[in-house]
Amino acid sequence: MNSSLVIAIDGPAASGKGTLARKLADHFSLPHLDTGLTYRAVAHHLLESDQPLDDEAVAAAAARAADLGTLDKDVLSAHEVGEAASKVAVMSEVRKILVEQQRAFAAQPGGAVLDGRDIGTVVCPDATVKLFVTAAPRERARRRWNEMQLNGIDADLNAIVADVHNRDERDMSRADSPLKPADDAHLLDTSQMDIETAFRAAIDLVEQAKAAQTLGS
Numbered sequence: 001m002n003s004s005l006v007i008a009i010d011g012p013a014a015s016g017k018g019t020l021a022r023k024l025a026d027h028f029s030l031p032h033l034d035t036g037l038t039y040r041a042v043a044h045h046l047l048e049s050d051q052p053l054d055d056e057a058v059a060a061a062a063a064r065a066a067d068l069g070t071l072d073k074d075v076l077s078a079h080e081v082g083e084a085a086s087k088v089a090v091m092s093e094v095r096k097i098l099v100e101q102q103r104a105f106a107a108q109p110g111g112a113v114l115d116g117r118d119i120g121t122v123v124c125p126d127a128t129v130k131l132f133v134t135a136a137p138r139e140r141a142r143r144r145w146n147e148m149q150l151n152g153i154d155a156d157l158n159a160i161v162a163d164v165h166n167r168d169e170r171d172m173s174r175a176d177s178p179l180k181p182a183d184d185a186h187l188l189d190t191s192q193m194d195i196e197t198a199f200r201a202a203i204d205l206v207e208q209a210k211a212a213q214t215l216g217s
Contacts, residue, residue: 006112099123
C-alpha cells in the first residue's frame with residue numbers, strides 16, 4: 001500500500017496558499033516547501049553577488065547551488081528579492097534545475113506539502129491531492145496591504161492592486177509552466193473565507209483523497 005501523502009497547492013500571489021500549506025503540513029506532520037522561495041533564493045544569490053539577473057547561465061549555476069534546507073523566509077521575502085525572482089523564474093533552465101530539486105523534496109518517505117505556481121501541473125502531477133487556492137485580485141491586494149500595515153510598512157492599496165494584476169498576468173502568460181489549475185485540482189476560492197474556514201475545507205479534501213488512495217491500493 002502506498003502511504004505517501006503528497007499535497008500540491010497552487011495559486012496566485014496572496015491567495016493564502018502559503019499559510020494553508022504550512023497549516024496542512026503541521027496537521028499531517030509532513031515537511032513543507034514553499035517553492036517560490038527556491039526562485040527567490042536564486043535571485044537573492046545573484047543580487048548579493050552583484051551578478052546580472054538576465055544571464056540564464058549564471059542563474060542556472062546559482063540554482064544548482066541552491067540548498068532547499070537553508071531557505072530563510074524572512075530574508076527572501078524582501079520586495080526587491082521578489083521582483084528579481086520574477087525575472088529568473090521565467091528562465092527554462094533555472095526552472096528545470098529547481099523542479100528536479102522540488103521533486104526530490106516531494107519524494108521523501110511519507111510525503112510532503114509543496115506550494116507554488118506549477119506543483120500540480122509540473123512538479124508533482126501524481127500528487128495525492130491537488131488544491132488550487134485563489135481569491136479575487138482586490139481581496140488578495142487588501143490582504144497584502146493589511147500585512148504590510150501590521151509590519152509598519154506604508155503602502156498604497158491601489159498600487160498593490162496593480163502589482164497583483166501585473167504579477168497574475170506575468171505568471172499566467174509565461175511560456176514555461178504558466179500558472180493554471182491542474183485538470184484534477186480542487187478549486188478553493190478563499191475570497192469570503194477566513195484562514196480557519198479554508199483550512200477545514202482543505203482538510204476535508206485531503207481526507208477524501210487519502211480515503212480514495214486507500215481504496216485504490
